[in-house]
Amino acid sequence: MLLHYIDLSWRSLKRTPLVSFLMILAIAVGIGITMTSLSVYHMMSMDPIPQKSSQLFAVQLNTTDDGTNWWTEDDVPMQLTYKDAMALHSAESPARKTASMRSGFTVHLNNQDLKPFLSEARLIGRDFFPMFDRDFVYGSTWTLEQEKSSSPVVVINEELNERLFGGLNSVGKQVYLDDTTFTVVGVMKQWNSHTKYYDLNNGAFDSPEPMFIPITLVAPMQIASWGNNNGWKHEAISTFEGQLQSEIFWLQFWVELDSPAQVKDYRNYLQAYLEEQGKLGRYSRAVPEFNLQNVNEWMEYNNVVSTDNKVLLGLSFLFLAVCLANILGLLLGKFLRRAPEIGVRRALGASKRQIFLQHLVEVSLLGFLGGVLGIAIAQLGLWGVRSTSNEYNALATMDISMLLAAPTIAISACIIAGLYPAWLVCRTQPAIYLKTQ
Amino acid sequence: MLEIKPIFNSLLRSKAGALMLLVQIALTTMIVSNAASIIFDRVQYLSQETGYPEDEIFSFSVMSFDKELDLTQKFEETETMLRNIPGVKNAGLFNAVPVSGSGSATGLGLKPANERGQDSRSAYYMADENALETLGINLIEGRNIRADEVIESQTRDVFPKVVLLSKTVADELFPAGDALGQTIYFGDMPLEIIGITEKMMGPWLKDSRPDNVAIIPFVGASTFQRIIVRTEPDQRAAIMRQIEDIMLEDHNKRVIVGLRGMDEAKEIYNAADTLMLRMLIVLIVVLLSVTALGIFGLTVFNINKRTKQIGTRRALGARKSAIINYFLVENIIICLTGTAVGSVAAVFLGQNLLNFYSLPALDSLYIMSTVVFVVIISILSVIMPASKAANISPSIATRSI
Numbered sequence A: 001m002l003l004h005y006i007d008l009s010w011r012s013l014k015r016t017p018l019v020s021f022l023m024i025l026a027i028a029v030g031i032g033i034t035m036t037s038l039s040v041y042h043m044m045s046m047d048p049i050p051q052k053s054s055q056l057f058a059v060q061l062n063t064t065d066d067g068t069n070w071w072t073e074d075d076v077p078m079q080l081t082y083k084d085a086m087a088l089h090s091a092e093s094p095a096r097k098t099a100s101m102r103s104g105f106t107v108h109l110n111n112q113d114l115k116p117f118l119s120e121a122r123l124i125g126r127d128f129f130p131m132f133d134r135d136f137v138y139g140s141t142w143t144l145e146q147e148k149s150s151s152p153v154v155v156i157n158e159e160l161n162e163r164l165f166g167g168l169n170s171v172g173k174q175v176y177l178d179d180t181t182f183t184v185v186g187v188m189k190q191w192n193s194h195t196k197y198y199d200l201n202n203g204a205f206d207s208p209e210p211m212f213i214p215i216t217l218v219a220p221m222q223i224a225s226w227g228n229n230n231g232w233k234h235e236a237i238s239t240f241e242g243q244l245q246s247e248i249f250w251l252q253f254w255v256e257l258d259s260p261a262q263v264k265d266y267r268n269y270l271q272a273y274l275e276e277q278g279k280l281g282r283y284s285r286a287v288p289e290f291n292l293q294n295v296n297e298w299m300e301y302n303n304v305v306s307t308d309n310k311v312l313l314g315l316s317f318l319f320l321a322v323c324l325a326n327i328l329g330l331l332l333g334k335f336l337r338r339a340p341e342i343g344v345r346r347a348l349g350a351s352k353r354q355i356f357l358q359h360l361v362e363v364s365l366l367g368f369l370g371g372v373l374g375i376a377i378a379q380l381g382l383w384g385v386r387s388t389s390n391e392y393n394a395l396a397t398m399d400i401s402m403l404l405a406a407p408t409i410a411i412s413a414c415i416i417a418g419l420y421p422a423w424l425v426c427r428t429q430p431a432i433y434l435k436t437q
Numbered sequence B: 001m002l003e004i005k006p007i008f009n010s011l012l013r014s015k016a017g018a019l020m021l022l023v024q025i026a027l028t029t030m031i032v033s034n035a036a037s038i039i040f041d042r043v044q045y046l047s048q049e050t051g052y053p054e055d056e057i058f059s060f061s062v063m064s065f066d067k068e069l070d071l072t073q074k075f076e077e078t079e080t081m082l083r084n085i086p087g088v089k090n091a092g093l094f095n096a097v098p099v100s101g102s103g104s105a106t107g108l109g110l111k112p113a114n115e116r117g118q119d120s121r122s123a124y125y126m127a128d129e130n131a132l133e134t135l136g137i138n139l140i141e142g143r144n145i146r147a148d149e150v151i152e153s154q155t156r157d158v159f160p161k162v163v164l165l166s167k168t169v170a171d172e173l174f175p176a177g178d179a180l181g182q183t184i185y186f187g188d189m190p191l192e193i194i195g196i197t198e199k200m201m202g203p204w205l206k207d208s209r210p211d212n213v214a215i216i217p218f219v220g221a222s223t224f225q226r227i228i229v230r231t232e233p234d235q236r237a238a239i240m241r242q243i244e245d246i247m248l249e250d251h252n253k254r255v256i257v258g259l260r261g262m263d264e265a266k267e268i269y270n271a272a273d274t275l276m277l278r279m280l281i282v283l284i285v286v287l288l289s290v291t292a293l294g295i296f297g298l299t300v301f302n303i304n305k306r307t308k309q310i311g312t313r314r315a316l317g318a319r320k321s322a323i324i325n326y327f328l329v330e331n332i333i334i335c336l337t338g339t340a341v342g343s344v345a346a347v348f349l350g351q352n353l354l355n356f357y358s359l360p361a362l363d364s365l366y367i368m369s370t371v372v373f374v375v376i377i378s379i380l381s382v383i384m385p386a387s388k389a390a391n392i393s394p395s396i397a398t399r400s401i
Helices: A002-015 A017-045 A082-089 A144-148 A158-165 A215-221 A240-245 A260-279 A295-301 A307-337 A339-347 A352-388 A400-426 A430-436 B004-013 B015-046 B071-083 B131-135 B167-173 B233-250 B262-269 B271-305 B307-315 B320-357 B364-390
Strands: A056-061 A096-108 A117-124 A136-139 A153-157 A174-177 A180-188 A211-214 A252-256 A290-294 B057-064 B088-094 B105-109 B119-127 B139-142 B162-166 B183-186 B189-197 B213-219 B224-231 B254-261
Touching: A002 A017, A002 A352, A017 A307, A017 A352, A017 A400, A017 B271, A056 A260, A056 A295, A082 A096, A082 A215, A082 A240, A082 A252, A082 A260, A096 A215, A117 A215, A117 B254, A136 A158, A144 A215, A153 A158, A153 A174, A158 A180, A211 A215, A260 A290, A290 A295, A307 A339, A307 A352, A307 A400, A307 B015, A307 B271, A307 B320, A339 A352, A339 A400, A339 A430, A352 A400, A352 B271, B004 B015, B004 B320, B015 B271, B015 B320, B015 B364, B057 B071, B057 B233, B057 B262, B071 B088, B071 B224, B071 B233, B088 B119, B088 B131, B119 B131, B119 B167, B131 B213, B131 B224, B162 B167, B162 B183, B167 B189, B167 B213, B189 B213, B224 B233, B233 B254, B254 B262, B262 B271, B271 B307, B271 B320, B271 B364, B307 B320, B320 B364
Parallel strands: A117 A211, A153 A180, B119 B213, B162 B189
Antiparallel strands: A056 A252, A056 A290, A096 A117, A096 A174, A096 A252, A136 A180, A153 A211, A174 A180, B057 B224, B057 B254, B088 B224, B105 B119, B105 B183, B139 B189, B162 B213, B183 B189
């Protein structure tokens, strides 16, 4: 029966080619525009690490005086001071935690073959890799001893390994970062994350850094942050030691907490830590304030999806609504003109239900065709987005869920638009039309 | 004359189609007026003057990894070398690059920072006496920095005594306009205002005070050093192509990164806005076409449905213009009702966008122009099918189907 309905629909489409074309075009354009902004929105807001996003928490400590304003919605600074980050980093619990900071170095092999180049690096604790589910091609992370003794060891990603060592097992090889010799301890599998959720300070959609070195090197090597340094009070800082002891915020901190009980324990721990620091007179704050937010909360808090994208998405759906109103109008006309034919079919024994279903099949076919054409239009739109801004290269693409969403939205939209005309036409009284024939 | 009453009655008899057209026109009015308002806001933002000759300036960063090197001395030589390249007007070390989105800002106050007086947030460039020429900025009051006022140091233990301010920040600190010669504080350091420049932008165009800029005569060559070069406009591309080789020939333990013209840097900084602008333009163009097609389609359909009726009217003596008028008036009734509903919806949407996303408030001018535009488009899309209808022969009426 369904096949028969599809066949009927196809004939009907062919009978009024102009109107059918207009309807398909309307739905296709609507879907094309909507899917372009929906795809970008989807990529931006997508959970970057679904299997663990509720176990990884970003820590914020408010170590400013009462009444200090910050640009976050709750006035809590985004990052931590060096003192606090390292205190939490070297604490006993929880099992996995890491301070984190972005920096960069000139990379070279101290020979003439390779032109020195600049590369970003992330300073972290060894827990970072298991926390963020990073696997290794060769070697592994550095040992706890190496971390504690601030050893110059480095984990590089596959791409950098290809560039420096031709993709061979480079564990144990030497590489120069600025003028310091580092030993490669691991080659990490390429990390293709389009949201840099673990550090949203400078470009939420930048690529992850290609090198990772122990955070304990910050003090001995005097490594400055390439990210934000934000102060809140006047401090005369002239040396790097001064920066380390200052109240400037410049490090991120992440913990992995596997159960609500662990979260509760850690909250208590942070509370106690802040009370203790408050007693030292670092800041005057009546009630200790801190945030513990999981990956998705953290992305929301950081407004990863910009207001522009939200507005655009909203306008696109309104646009789709216009297209639907358009189709509804055309469908009304098309279906009602067919009333005489329906009258005959009803007289020959077709039930209202059958007529109704037949017309819904017809609008679904319209929706399907429009959806497929819409995907093509959306691809064109996404290409336009990519060519406007490099930042959107990884974001302006349709993944499989979006490819499936396009015809789904198109068909359901068409069915909604077709309900009323189909209902009207199935109520046709056969007698009226039989009389005039 | 306009036969509004019978047209209205006939509209009421086939409500659904007309209603859909009305909804469509209302939504179109609502979307287009708001989108147009955002577009205008972005166009204004994107086309603002930065104050710089953008096509003459380019910048790059030098990462030095030679720990033995005396950076201050080396960069002094590098600067001289750069200034001597044919086609280069001037060049210099800067702590930040204008309109690049990255730089430093501080609160400039009338009192030292620990006394917390009035304080104006301002971006600052640290550079030497060549800064103004390198950036192509003119003084409007006072004098330029002298070479002997420039401090060259790796630490901030010794700090300059003078400063140049952009007109905006000078006026903000001294609303009476007597900034020249006065003293302001950078942290605890007193600085005498020796010159006031014309308008120039800081690193962040999106700042609430984008053109608050101070130029401080301080050069602290660092391992990650930004350099700005100003050339003859027609030679910039050629010099940019050679610059990496020239810099590496000068000293090979360094890496050159971030080489780009000022116009390109601005484009990158504004990429998201350009994108929004283009998307919105595409959206309203397509939307208006869809609406026009919808009106066209519905009129064609109505005419087909009423072929007999039109023939009868013609046979009874109606002129062709009367037929065209009928469809025009019918369309204008729907269109005016639709745009009226749409205007109310547009104000509502504008309010919400303003409240939730702090987008610029919707000016009623946008709504009015959109209404006029939508009405014109709908008239245009109805005229063609209507004049076709006027050509329906009266003899049709006498035939059965």
